[in-house]
Amino acid sequence: MLVHHDKTNIVRSHAIFKNLLTEETEKLVKSCTIFNYSRNKIIYNESNHISGCYLIHEGTLKIYKTGYDGKEQIIRFAKPGDLIGFRSVLSNEPACTTAETIQESILFFIPSDILIELFKMNGNFAMSLMRITCKELEEANTYLTDVAQKTVRERLAEVLLHLYKDFGVDESQFIRVSLTREELANIVGTATESVIRLLSEFKDDNLISISGRKINLLDISKLSKLAGI
Amino acid sequence: MLVHHDKTNIVRSHAIFKNLLTEETEKLVKSCTIFNYSRNKIIYNESNHISGCYLIHEGTLKIYKTGYDGKEQIIRFAKPGDLIGFRSVLSNEPACTTAETIQESILFFIPSDILIELFKMNGNFAMSLMRITCKELEEANTYLTDVAQKTVRERLAEVLLHLYKDFGVDESQFIRVSLTREELANIVGTATESVIRLLSEFKDDNLISISGRKINLLDISKLSKLAGI
DNA sequence: CGATGTTTTGAGAGGATTCAACCACAGTGG
DNA sequence: CCACTGTGGTTGAATCCTCTCAAAACATCG
Numbered sequence: 001m002l003v004h005h006d007k008t009n010i011v012r013s014h015a016i017f018k019n020l021l022t023e024e025t026e027k028l029v030k031s032c033t034i035f036n037y038s039r040n041k042i043i044y045n046e047s048n049h050i051s052g053c054y055l056i057h058e059g060t061l062k063i064y065k066t067g068y069d070g071k072e073q074i075i076r077f078a079k080p081g082d083l084i085g086f087r088s089v090l091s092n093e094p095a096c097t098t099a100e101t102i103q104e105s106i107l108f109f110i111p112s113d114i115l116i117e118l119f120k121m122n123g124n125f126a127m128s129l130m131r132i133t134c135k136e137l138e139e140a141n142t143y144l145t146d147v148a149q150k151t152v153r154e155r156l157a158e159v160l161l162h163l164y165k166d167f168g169v170d171e172s173q174f175i176r177v178s179l180t181r182e183e184l185a186n187i188v189g190t191a192t193e194s195v196i197r198l199l200s201e202f203k204d205d206n207l208i209s210i211s212g213r214k215i216n217l218l219d220i221s222k223l224s225k226l227a228g229i
Numbered sequence: 230m231l232v233h234h235d236k237t238n239i240v241r242s243h244a245i246f247k248n249l250l251t252e253e254t255e256k257l258v259k260s261c262t263i264f265n266y267s268r269n270k271i272i273y274n275e276s277n278h279i280s281g282c283y284l285i286h287e288g289t290l291k292i293y294k295t296g297y298d299g300k301e302q303i304i305r306f307a308k309p310g311d312l313i314g315f316r317s318v319l320s321n322e323p324a325c326t327t328a329e330t331i332q333e334s335i336l337f338f339i340p341s342d343i344l345i346e347l348f349k350m351n352g353n354f355a356m357s358l359m360r361i362t363c364k365e366l367e368e369a370n371t372y373l374t375d376v377a378q379k380t381v382r383e384r385l386a387e388v389l390l391h392l393y394k395d396f397g398v399d400e401s402q403f404i405r406v407s408l409t410r411e412e413l414a415n416i417v418g419t420a421t422e423s424v425i426r427l428l429s430e431f432k433d434d435n436l437i438s439i440s441g442r443k444i445n446l447l448d449i450s451k452l453s454k455l456a457g458i
Numbered sequence: 459c460g461a462t463g464t465t466t467t468g469a470g471a472g473g474a475t476t477c478a479a480c481c482a483c484a485g486t487g488g
Numbered sequence: 489c490c491a492c493t494g495t496g497g498t499t500g501a502a503t504c505c506t507c508t509c510a511a512a513a514c515a516t517c518g
Binding site for chain 1: 505506507508515
């Protein structure tokens with residue numbers, strides 16, 4: 001367990017809490033807990049009632065829904081600075097997604113009552129949360145349109161570009177995220193085999209290069225055109 | 230133009246404003262305007278900057294996004310009591326969807342600054358808006374998963390059930406909404422011809438009966454099973 | 459090294475789209 | 489009054505994309 005001082009610094013370091021007053025930050029810090037999770041740990045599950053939300057301090061999580069045949073649909077990723085689970089807290093409803101780490105992660109647990117109090121008391125903080133939610137909603141609607149109208153090939157190109165933008169690249173130009181082919185398929189909304197075949201085609205067309213799970217986008221502009229962006 | 234008294238009653242009649250204080254309601258009423266729209270009128274368009282949001286008093290609108298080839302994807306419908314466009318107002322960003330009447334409608338225009346002021350000042354009102362947004366987000370994510378994983382047949386059954394639940398039925402058990410086959414296709418995310426073929430099949434299987442644009446769900450439980458619900 | 463999970467490739471089936479033609483109907487204008 | 493036009497609905501046939509199933513290659517780890 002970290003000491004009070006460390007927790008305060010962590011809270012202050014994340015943009016989402018920049019609108020809090022000093023005493024609000026104090027209150028938040030006092031009632032929060034830090035947790036470490038190794039890879040592939042589920043933080044909360046669909047239909048779980050959760051007693052608070054989580055601020056990602058380090059690591060990455062996938063947020064997904066499970067379809068009726070058990071296949072997971074990855075909705076988005078959560079990265080440092082992101083707050084997850086607050087939808088469920090503020091609506092006082094069970095979670096509608098599952099949150100699972102894809103790397104070792106450090107999370108900051110915020111109890112429901114504190115979050116609700118801050119939301120109601122601090123209009124600027126409420127506005128921040130609202131904007132985040134609206135942004136998510138917009139992205140969800142955009143992606144819904146894409147899945148409904150684009151081909152798997154187009155969507156895969158689009159997903160690769162999104163990953164590139166969200167995670168950046170390492171020193172060898174590989175996207176800084178490690179996903180299985182199945183996870184890629186679960187973002188795109190297709191079968192694992194389709195992803196594999198299309199990745200090979202992209203490679204043959206010199207749009208990308210691949211090394212295991214690491215992917216390097218060689219031709220952003222062609223990929224963008226292919227994705228219909 | 231309606232007189233002040235009428236506007237006040239209209240504002241008070243909608244659940245979303247039930248948390249407003251008397252003076253807040255007064256302020257809201259003073260700065261709002263009522264508009265009438267005939268069928269197929271666009272209220273705002275994707276990428277439009279809008280100067281306020283709209284409360285639906287009467288009528289129905291479709292909210293859609295336009296895909297890169299011009300095909301529209303219907304995201305949802307807005308009905309009396311619904312507030313539309315506030316995402317854009319609160320985020321101070323262009324609209325990401327188009328709102329278009331599918332019936333004669335009466336809308337209540339609320340200027341941006343008033344909405345933002347109410348949101349920041351009244352925590353309960355902010356909470357109401359937040360909950361609505363979270364609900365929309367959840368629905369969007371659920372539908373995203375469905376579109377990515379279900380067949381067109383399953384999705385059409387699901388859409389029919391949603392329409393049934395959202396719009397109810399008239400005295401002859403027909404769903405109280407009139408959509409073209411193309412609009413149905415634009416909800417399901419498929420081609421018009423596919424909708425037509427599947428509706429015929431549903432009819433042959435005695436799951437529904439059809440009279441022009443009016444649809445009657447004859448076997449809710451079979452349709453639910455078919456939809457995977 | 460065996461064991462398990464992941465990736466790859468092939469072949470076949472099936473679902474959905476596209477293109478095309480045709481019909482019904484309402485509104486228009488000569 | 490009737491041809492003309494446009495929109496919406498329907499049906500058929502061919503094509504193509506995508507999925508499923510199956511098997512094999514590969515990797516990773518204790």
